[in-house]
Amino acid sequence: MRVEELLELLANESRRRIIELLSRKPCYVSEISYSLRMAPKVVLEHLEKLEKAGIVKSFEEGRRRYYYIEKPLSLSITITPYRFVTNVSENTLSADEVFREIRELFEKKSTTVSDLIRKASEIERKITALQRSVSEFIDSVIERALSEISRTIESEMERMVALELLMGEERVESIAEKTGLPYSMVAKILEDFERRGLVERRVENGKTVYKLKMEVV
Amino acid sequence: MRVEELLELLANESRRRIIELLSRKPCYVSEISYSLRMAPKVVLEHLEKLEKAGIVKSFEEGRRRYYYIEKPLSLSITITPYRFVTNVSENTLSADEVFREIRELFEKKSTTVSDLIRKASEIERKITALQRSVSEFIDSVIERALSEISRTIESEMERMVALELLMGEERVESIAEKTGLPYSMVAKILEDFERRGLVERRVENGKTVYKLKMEVV
Structure with a gap:
């Protein structure tokens, strides 16, 4: 997914509110429309954009189409006096793995400056993947807890x-x-x-x- | 800084191009205008918005006003089936500190589910601070290298x-x-x-x- 596209989608307040609602439970159009006091036509337009970008997915159940968020997405943006860096997580990484690489980085054994910067930039990307790992961990805890509660x-x-x-x-x-x-x-x-x-x-x-x-x- | 405001500012392509340029060197308006082929009036409008939000700063030198990026800013966004989380880094953290906390988290000594989720969310925030630390590290390497080269x-x-x-x-x-x-x-x-x-x-x-x-x- 292109970061630019993501930023443009997330810049819209209505879309953020729709994502926020869907990040709590799957919803159908009129349910979102009712909750957020937005016209169903407008809700549908936003949902179509979000679905096209892969941020939300949908499935049909009976005569209703439910929209939902399938898996964690992490985005990070860093702006510094020398660089403008954006990363979208494509995968997850274990904390240990990232930690080991950061340690090695800060020890910076004899290497060229460009190699060091290249390695550090790689780690910047990996931290986004780590963020996604922590998110997946939280979600798995929530999921297990909800499934346990769900009986009652x-x-x-x-x-x-x-x-x-x-x-x-x-x-x-x-x-x-x-x-x-x-x-x-x-x-x-x-x-x-x-x-x-x-x-x-x-x-x-x-x-x-x-x-x-x-x-x- | 509000994440919403940041997202709205970064969603604009012209503003992203201006930030990208400034993330390489301080520039004055007509320089940006020339580089990006944008009207000076438009450039100035974008710069004023960016400065108001604290993303860029400016200083006068002679008869010119230079715009620049003062310090790293890290933003992260996570969208999952259960949560929509945004973080802006306010400070930096050492890798060791963050990793110690992540380790403790995954060991999850007997605790309530809510406490565990609260702790994990805290770590999500800290990872954004870690990202900023790595950025500052890269910038310091670039700065030292540039100052060394600058003689020649x-x-x-x-x-x-x-x-x-x-x-x-x-x-x-x-x-x-x-x-x-x-x-x-x-x-x-x-x-x-x-x-x-x-x-x-x-x-x-x-x-x-x-x-x-x-x-x-």
């Missing part, structure tokens, strides 16, 4: 609230804001979760917070 | 060619393309460099390449 989860709304809890949101207000669900609905879901033993309610600094009780397996 | 360098054009050689460009064509200098001028500068013992000319795969002879100090 009863609706799409509950799944959205559970995802925010996983991401570290703890208060009714912030979860309502992030999910776009009404405050009262979030409050009710959290009470249900507490009753079912999924979350623990505490008061911290005079504020009510909810914490998922899941341990890492 | 006689013009701004020679400096531009030397910078491309440092970055690993080896052929007249590619250096002419990157610097925007005429082919014949680049060829002449490289011949001069060879005579002065700065570069070595070789033939590789039937093509003439020039290599800087500097060792890392």
